[in-house]
Amino acid sequence: MATALRMTTTSCFNWVRAMLGAWLGLALATGAATAGTQSLPRIEGAITMDEAVNLGLEHSRRIRVSLADQKAMRSMQNEALSGFLPQVSVNGYWANQNMTPNIYTSAGDTMARNYQLFGMNRSLDLNITVMWSLFSGGRTFYGYQAARARADAATLMRVGTELDVAMQSRLDYITAVRERENARVIGELVRQTEERLRVTREEFDAGRVARLNVLRDEAELANVIQMDTVARNRAELALIALKTTLGVDLASPLTVGEGLEYQRIAVSVPEATTQALAEHPEVRSAERQARAAEMEKRAAYGRYLPELQGVVMYDWQRMQNWGDDMSETPEGYSAGLVLTIPLFDGFMRENAIRTARARQEKAQEQQVLAGQQIAKEVSQAALLLDAAEKSIQAARRGLSLAEEQFRVAHERFASGRGIQLEILDAQATLTRSRFNIVSALAEHETARAMWLRATGRIR
Numbered sequence: 001m002a003t004a005l006r007m008t009t010t011s012c013f014n015w016v017r018a019m020l021g022a023w024l025g026l027a028l029a030t031g032a033a034t035a036g037t038q039s040l041p042r043i044e045g046a047i048t049m050d051e052a053v054n055l056g057l058e059h060s061r062r063i064r065v066s067l068a069d070q071k072a073m074r075s076m077q078n079e080a081l082s083g084f085l086p087q088v089s090v091n092g093y094w095a096n097q098n099m100t101p102n103i104y105t106s107a108g109d110t111m112a113r114n115y116q117l118f119g120m121n122r123s124l125d126l127n128i129t130v131m132w133s134l135f136s137g138g139r140t141f142y143g144y145q146a147a148r149a150r151a152d153a154a155t156l157m158r159v160g161t162e163l164d165v166a167m168q169s170r171l172d173y174i175t176a177v178r179e180r181e182n183a184r185v186i187g188e189l190v191r192q193t194e195e196r197l198r199v200t201r202e203e204f205d206a207g208r209v210a211r212l213n214v215l216r217d218e219a220e221l222a223n224v225i226q227m228d229t230v231a232r233n234r235a236e237l238a239l240i241a242l243k244t245t246l247g248v249d250l251a252s253p254l255t256v257g258e259g260l261e262y263q264r265i266a267v268s269v270p271e272a273t274t275q276a277l278a279e280h281p282e283v284r285s286a287e288r289q290a291r292a293a294e295m296e297k298r299a300a301y302g303r304y305l306p307e308l309q310g311v312v313m314y315d316w317q318r319m320q321n322w323g324d325d326m327s328e329t330p331e332g333y334s335a336g337l338v339l340t341i342p343l344f345d346g347f348m349r350e351n352a353i354r355t356a357r358a359r360q361e362k363a364q365e366q367q368v369l370a371g372q373q374i375a376k377e378v379s380q381a382a383l384l385l386d387a388a389e390k391s392i393q394a395a396r397r398g399l400s401l402a403e404e405q406f407r408v409a410h411e412r413f414a415s416g417r418g419i420q421l422e423i424l425d426a427q428a429t430l431t432r433s434r435f436n437i438v439s440a441l442a443e444h445e446t447a448r449a450m451w452l453r454a455t456g457r458i459r
Helices: 009-037 049-059 061-084 139-205 211-246 269-279 281-304 348-414 420-454
Strands: 045-047 087-096 102-105 115-118 122-135 254-256 307-320 331-340
Touching: 045 049, 049 139, 049 211, 061 139, 087 102, 087 115, 115 122, 139 211, 139 254, 139 281, 139 420, 211 254, 211 420, 269 281, 269 348, 269 420, 281 348, 348 420
Parallel strands: 045 254
Antiparallel strands: 087 122, 102 115, 122 307, 307 331
């Protein structure tokens, strides 16, 4: 029975305390470094939509998470590459035993494991073991190909995440501009209502209108002020959503510096669909996933083939029995080949192949589904662009008519031929038309952002 190397209680306690202290110091240093990396950038001033996209691509946490996944998959690819290289272990043994013989094995999980048989009471041994897998039935090769395909898929998924972040940055920017413009429309309505109430009060004091007109304008002003409060709050909430998407400090005094402008986009659905199916990162990522599943299936078939390993060892020993002045000091090397032919493993290989086939079928269906999804998004974005362009034309026409109606209503009322209700109706129509033009322009910008994402472009 072997007797391990003894340590005194005090030295053991000191060793444990030193290890815990080192671990705690490392944890605190890592935590401090992590806390330092969690600080969000502070952005000041007005930004354009392109600047918002750049900020999102630079600071978005979604992209950083995707980048970490990409690094992990690339590391797993390098880990799979280790199967082509030899493994080496250096093993040292010290045994003091009163029951012989005993078998000892090297520690760790390296493939180059070593086993030693000690038949004397005292033994010292130094061993170097080298193992090299010369043939594994193709499992090492196809396993590496699968890991490489998954690493490529992770890279493409990171590119897809950048597309999503760019689109979401545009959408949130558009929302912020739209809510700002809506608040501006409401603010203009507030000013018009206040001016109308002032005029109505003057006319009431002069005895030209009834008290009912003053009460109506006061009630209308109270309602408009409430609308203005809601509109301003929605504008602030839109800015918070934009800052969150961009990954910047929510306390940043950031504003949107552009308005909603119409820029016509020429689209061709067949050409865009063909290009997107060939270049979109989501489609290409699904292709890599399907290839990885195919490689894993081939690796599963390799479990039926024999495996061949090369082994080289160098060993130095010193052994002695108690009460015996004679000792042995053998030294030498050994080299050989190990051939293993798998015969039966309880149908493990068969079930592994069925699992690999099912995963390959799933990956292939996901590849088809990804292509269908991208084709659908291209068609939807094109339809939204067309509908938005028609909506802009109609909104502009409606705004022109509403402005003319408002002008005529004011002239009629000023000349004494109209009533106050006509002005209220005209003003409500004009405000609604201004809302419509803001909404139409925002919908067109939204459709443009969706078109860029569907065709696999950031800009």
